[in-house]
Amino acid sequence: MSRIRPLPPELVNQIAAGEVIERPASVVKELVENCLDAGARRIEIDLEQGGARLIRVRDDGGGIEAEDLPLAVSAHATSKITSFDDLERVATLGFRGEALPSIASVSRFALTSRRAGNDQAWRIEVDGGKARAVVPAQHAQGSCAEVRDLFYNLPARRKFLRAERTEFGHVEDWVKSMALARPEVEFRLAHNGKAVRWFKAVREADELEQRLSDVLGSEFPGASLRIEHAAAGLRLHGWVGLPTASRAQADQQYFHVNGRLVRDRLVAHAVRQAYADVLFHGRHAAFVLFLELDPALVDVNVHPAKHEVRFREGRLVHDFLYRTLDEALAQTRAGGAMGAAPAAIAEMRGPTAAQAWMPTQAGLGLGVREPLADYAALLGRGPSLPQSPVAVMPASAVGIVSGDSEVPPLGFALAQLHGIYVLAENAHGLILVDMHAAHERITYEKLKNARAGEGIRSQLLLVPLSVALSEREANLVEERYTDFAALGFELVRSGPQSVVVKRIPVVLEGADVGQLVRDVIADLAVHGQTRRIEECSNELLATMACHGSVRANRRLTLPEMNALLREMEATERSGQCNHGRPTWVQLAIADLDRLFLRGR
Known part of the structure; x- marks a missing residue:
């Protein structure tokens, strides 16, 4: 082993780029988020060869001072946070100060900007992480970032890029998500010199439906329910697709937290449970949802590319999402919305x-x-x-x-x-x-209503069932004894890695109790709550309803x-x-x- 020594700045930025910059769509995301943080109301995105050859993003935002341009392409330099308290309450899309230097370290990069009220624009170029001097340039108010030859100095990374159409598709999908999240902003997207998307800024509330149609198709607004609910410091609004308008793929699922598009297991679990009783097997719901809460209650700093978040009150958020969506979907009574009708044979x-x-x-x-x-x-x-x-x-x-x-x-x-x-x-x-x-x-x-009125009744097992668990799971059973009792179970620890099931809900007679107990424990460990009992019970009631209905x-x-x-x-x-x-x-x-x- 050689002696320990600090890494060169260029290599540090390239390592950071490996976490932040996965493909052209990652570059577009970081650049556009900077535009939005700068107050832009018009953003133009031009790509060539799916973004591998060129990515150019222009905006009409506040711009950057000439003396700040070298800092803008330096690692961990930002205008968005100044203290640990700011990091605890992030209100901007970007804040790490690593996006531009990471991008510049794996491309031929240029940034031109002009502050509002200044007579002159300024430009800085960076080639493979090496910055040149700031020079005068011509540009309207705002900024323009140019990324050429992405991964030109990392051939192994460049080989992982997919076909031009695939890479452009990822960019287009992300731009759609931001068009939904920021309807007041105009977005233009061009590829190889041809205009592909133009989302005009929404200035009136009645134009919002048009933005939905432009992004998701003309059928989506009419095939969805408008959601608007606030409680416990949380606000959820947006649109959820009707169960009968489900899709074969999960390609129209957009969930934003404080304006940030995220993929979150807790959110996905809550949505899946809300649709569990109404969605055809193998189908996926369509939705565009926005959750707003105090920035101090959500950690956006858990993923380098900021794709994921962590809620400080995860159980509260999960319960709020599930109940809001479940109550909305419960109102999908026959006759409440027009059913499907043939537009053609x-x-x-x-x-x-x-x-x-x-x-x-x-x-x-x-x-x-x-x-x-x-x-x-x-x-x-x-x-x-x-x-x-x-x-x-x-x-x-x-x-x-x-x-x-x-x-x-x-x-x-x-x-x-x-x-x-x-x-x-x-x-x-x-x-x-x-x-x-x-x-x-x-x-x-x-x-179901009859069951809810009676509560969960339980019965003793003639022969108690022993269930093998991990020590952590067995500890959880002891800690959550009252929660299991409320669900109709009596579970007693019988060893370091086992429990004995003495009592089960009456409605679950004949079910695989051992597997159900393990599933309930897993839900409680991950989400702090479970609907396994209700779901299993619902399956049995659904079977009863099917056999008891008119043939x-x-x-x-x-x-x-x-x-x-x-x-x-x-x-x-x-x-x-x-x-x-x-x-x-x-x-x-x-x-x-x-x-x-x-x-x-």
Whole structure:
């Protein structure tokens, strides 16, 4: 081993660059965040060859004084924090003072800037970490950073860059996220001399939906719920996609903490749990969410590239996110938003918003107050219809009243198709309902409500079950004894690395208790709380609801069909069944006109 000696500054910066600069998108992120911290309202990003050849970022921010330019490309020099107290309450996107020197150490870098009120702009160039003298330049107010030949002096790193299209795609995705987070800022993105994206600044509240459409597509605003909730010093706002507008990939999930796009396991866990009861297996929710809290309650200094954060009150944040989203999704009642309707024969478009409608007790049809047992018996009655494609009711029997405000959201039943679908007419057009999926959700929600009213009942095991754990997990069982008891478990430590299960929740009889206990302990260790019991119980209730719901090929009378529609309107999450499938579809008159080419 040779003697210990300090590393050269250029090598120090290159090591830092290995942590901060992964690809061109990392460079764009650091440069644009500096622009935003400088108060920019217009940011232009130009790339060549996916950013490998050139990355140029211009802004109209406050600019940098000439004498500060050498410091701007020096390690750990910043204007954003001055003390440890500032580090505890970071309110800017950048603060480490390492981004520019790291970028400059692995590229041919130039920074031109002009402060507001100054007559002259100034420029500094850095080649492979070696800075040159500051010289006069021409530039409007603001700054321009140029990064050429990224990783030219690190061939091994350059080989890890992907295809030009892939690298540009990463840049475009990140710019989209910032366009969502900072709607008041104009963003322009160009690649190889061609304009690709132009997000105009949002100046009025009603223009915000247009920014959403520009970034995520025209269908997203209408297929999402607006969230706005504050409690315990936390504020959550944004949009969450309807369960029926889920996606095959997690490619439209944007979560910002105090304006910073982050990937956080605690957040992901809370969102996944909120959607667990309504999302189809293997599908992913779409959302754009913004969490705001006191900067002192979140540590943004846990990752070199600032992709992750650590909440000082993680359990509080998790519970706040889950409850807010769960309550919002619970309001996705059938009829509350327009169901999917065909824009063309071969395509389906997402739901669009419909006006809110609060049902009154008068004139809603039959069966509104029927008990669950009577209702299940009512819908379960009737012969199978294997050969009967349509059971049609005369229009006169429906008795739709005049005036849109007097028609319930799901309207009144017209017919039954193949013993599977209920056809109804509402103020907007035609409604199609999957009667088994709808009744399954209704039964499931009633079973959950009944369980909540009774609390978690437990029972003694005839033969106590021994579960092997790590010593740390066994310690946790002792420390959280009352938490397990509240969940219906009685766990007693029987050794350094084992516990004995003496009592379990009644509803979990027949479940894999050993594995469930391990999962509960893991949740408590990581998140401070668990919903494993509820989730496992819900799975059992969902099975019961599925087997207890009305089956296909059952003939329903007109009052029975209308009773089902009224129950759907009154039941939480009735827009989709227990497995996440849609329970109803709206075909508006305009959709039907297009389908039959009327008016052409």
